Amino acid sequence: MAQDSLFETPETPGSAGNTSSVSNSKAASKYFHPGGHAPLAARMRPRTLDEVVGQQHLLGEGRPLRRLIEGSGDASVILYGPPGTGKTTIASLISAAAGDRFVAMSALSSGVKEVRAVIERARMDLQLGQRTVLFIDEVHRFSKTQQDALLSAVENRTVLLVAATTENPSFSVVSPLLSRSLLLQLESLSDEDIKTVLNKALEDERGLAGRITATDEAVDQLVLLAGGDARRGLTYIEAAAEAVEDGGVLDIDTVMANVNRAVVRYDRDGDQHYDVVSAWIKSIRGSDVDAALHYLARMIDAGEDPRFIARRLVVHSSEDIGMADPSAMQVAIAAAQAVQLIGMPEARINLAQATIHLALAPKSNAVIMAMDAALTDVQQGHIGTVPAHLRDGHYEGAKKLGNAVGYSYPHDDPRGVVRQEYLPENLRDRVYYEPTTHGGEKRIAEYIGRLRRIIRGTK
Numbered sequence: 001m002a003q004d005s006l007f008e009t010p011e012t013p014g015s016a017g018n019t020s021s022v023s024n025s026k027a028a029s030k031y032f033h034p035g036g037h038a039p040l041a042a043r044m045r046p047r048t049l050d051e052v053v054g055q056q057h058l059l060g061e062g063r064p065l066r067r068l069i070e071g072s073g074d075a076s077v078i079l080y081g082p083p084g085t086g087k088t089t090i091a092s093l094i095s096a097a098a099g100d101r102f103v104a105m106s107a108l109s110s111g112v113k114e115v116r117a118v119i120e121r122a123r124m125d126l127q128l129g130q131r132t133v134l135f136i137d138e139v140h141r142f143s144k145t146q147q148d149a150l151l152s153a154v155e156n157r158t159v160l161l162v163a164a165t166t167e168n169p170s171f172s173v174v175s176p177l178l179s180r181s182l183l184l185q186l187e188s189l190s191d192e193d194i195k196t197v198l199n200k201a202l203e204d205e206r207g208l209a210g211r212i213t214a215t216d217e218a219v220d221q222l223v224l225l226a227g228g229d230a231r232r233g234l235t236y237i238e239a240a241a242e243a244v245e246d247g248g249v250l251d252i253d254t255v256m257a258n259v260n261r262a263v264v265r266y267d268r269d270g271d272q273h274y275d276v277v278s279a280w281i282k283s284i285r286g287s288d289v290d291a292a293l294h295y296l297a298r299m300i301d302a303g304e305d306p307r308f309i310a311r312r313l314v315v316h317s318s319e320d321i322g323m324a325d326p327s328a329m330q331v332a333i334a335a336a337q338a339v340q341l342i343g344m345p346e347a348r349i350n351l352a353q354a355t356i357h358l359a360l361a362p363k364s365n366a367v368i369m370a371m372d373a374a375l376t377d378v379q380q381g382h383i384g385t386v387p388a389h390l391r392d393g394h395y396e397g398a399k400k401l402g403n404a405v406g407y408s409y410p411h412d413d414p415r416g417v418v419r420q421e422y423l424p425e426n427l428r429d430r431v432y433y434e435p436t437t438h439g440g441e442k443r444i445a446e447y448i449g450r451l452r453r454i455i456r457g458t459k
Helices: 003-007 025-032 064-069 087-098 112-127 144-148 151-155 175-179 191-203 216-226 230-241 252-258 271-285 289-301 306-324 327-342 347-360 366-379 441-456
Strands: 019-022 077-080 101-106 132-137 159-165 182-185
Touching (some): 064 077, 064 087, 064 182, 087 159, 112 132, 112 151, 112 159, 216 230, 216 252, 230 252, 271 289, 271 306, 271 347, 289 306, 306 327, 306 347, 306 366, 327 347
Parallel strands (some): 077 182, 101 132, 132 159
Antiparallel strands (some): 019 101
């Protein structure tokens, strides 16, 4: 079924793809619970609060979401969470309890004109004592202008907005709309939650109705493949069940023959991108090589741009390792060059080698700390005049200005270093680079002290 047809209204068939509404909010369940030919995941959508699996942190007694579902709440809500965690289910329960008129909008095909028309109709209905529940799925696909068009109606409670999104609202929803709504974050379902959903689907009349049974191993494999996504788990069990005759048994071999791999939840433009990349970098920084490889594998399997991965390795080699292992940058740059030269999938090996090297390398953030400290001084105006003996003396008349006069050439000293002022006078005692005692910086820490004493003439 095309997505737009989900929003087609029987009263106005020509308006498919924009909005749909029903006069009685309880009838809104028709839009969330299609008939027997619908996919298993749609047929098994919970119809009551008691059927909802998981999300107890939001559905406990006295919680705002429970009050909305029970018809006693007034706040608009934005439901944020991974696919298959119950956002649409919760929206359907709210719509059935919280208003007299239900309107669904397609974020893919509705414009500002349609949004304003819905709000104007809701305003007139409110004067007659009829409240409108406005459901917007994938609200992050609404433009800023479309989201702005909702602000007044949400603030004045002309409509009760129930919006669902898989994208982090901090990045995808305008701040004024966020501040006017209750943001509720749903969590991935646990393995036990997914198992409960699958077992119910095997037995329930809306599901497979006992047509087949499944071994524990098959259910466990489906749980693993689902990855916390109930919709995916139901889609997989439906696909596998089609290969089993009535009265038969779904075993793990049948599951693997019909569903041969898990789908990594990863959006290169969304929240999962940032979360997985962050976890990868932090695992390298924390020297957990196995975790670093796990997150690298998730990025590669999901089709992340290998050039992006390589760039992050180069940055990390200086930011978190630096002089504790100077070869880390060489390895990272070599991996980046390998990505350019040979491409994927072979370059995954080079990226893995660089990840392993950086994860196992001694760590130091002394380089970035030194650079940032120096930048802070410059940005705050602590600059000073370049000492005269360090200025350029290669042009005619430079010596008359005192430039380069008195400069001591370090190579003339057997130690290769001389006492001499290099920093501007007002920064004479500044120390920016402070090496750690990790890896190669342990030697540098001992050596740099002697250098500074000679250069600055201190004991």
